[in-house]
Amino acid sequence: MITLTKVPNSLRGDLTKWCQEIQTGVYVGNVSAKIRDGLWDRIMRDIGNGQATMVYNTNNELGYTFKTTRSDRDVIDYDGIPLMMHLVVSNKAVKHGFSDAAKFHKAKIMTHKRLKTTDKLEKALSESIVSIDIETTGLDVTKDQIIAIGAAKKNSCFYSLIKSNTIVPEKISDLTGLTSTILSDEGMDLKVVLIQLKEFIGNLPIVGYNVRFDEAFLEKGYKDTHELGLSNKIVDLMPVIKKTNKFLDNYRLKTVLEDYKISNLHPHRADSDAKATFELAIQLIKKQDLKI
CATH class of the missing domain: 3.30.70.240 (Alpha-Beta Plaits)
Structure with a gap:
């Protein structure tokens, strides 16, 4: 009870x-x-x-x-x-106050200061991380390929489709909206995209949701294209959510975003997922559930 x-x-x-x-x-x-x-x-x-x-x-x-x-x-x-x-005397010390008007004025000043501090903190936090997300032809890093890469910072987003030499499975097309024809017409060479991604990320710490999956595919991509891989600090948000929010029905990204009231207009599209993950990371940092 x-x-x-x-x-x-x-x-x-x-x-x-x-x-x-x-x-x-x-x-x-x-x-x-x-x-x-x-x-x-x-x-x-x-x-x-x-x-x-x-x-x-x-x-x-x-x-x-x-x-x-x-x-x-x-x-x-x-x-x-x-x-x-x-207890005869409360454990909490009694705070001697002033008139209601004085208290209201003091609260107003403190609220204003707190909002300014929060705004500065949010700005600093949002400029200090980058989120990533990828779409692939399947779950096996040894056989499947990256077909889209998205990344997000505060005021900018990276998104690119990747040419694939394999047929995109129907279930993946249904999930992502990407087909072999679309990738053939609009996709870029993986090596070029990975170089551009590294330039976009710079030296910022990377966050992602179940990011070890993305990390494994990206690491293989850089290796296959003979490019130096990412050396940035990478933080997975999924374990943080599992530790701080034990009451979710499941820990799929869609469920987590709904619980944190974060909008994701195009689920399973790499840029949209990256933007939503970025917003999730900022909320976790502001709540002091995540430290980068």
């Missing part, structure tokens, strides 16, 4: 995925220990200025234990029995 008071509505919505709200701010559910701990982590992350208390089953004389964020209560262990102790 979880009780919440004065928490953001978004947190209440998250809990309803796993628990039933039987009364305002009171949630009950039957979940595993892993999910329970995940829920508490989510609560601690998104609680804001609110308060939360969780009660759950455990192997002690009472058959249950609890934890809380309340500043006027403290959970103590009394010979193996958890007790909730009422």
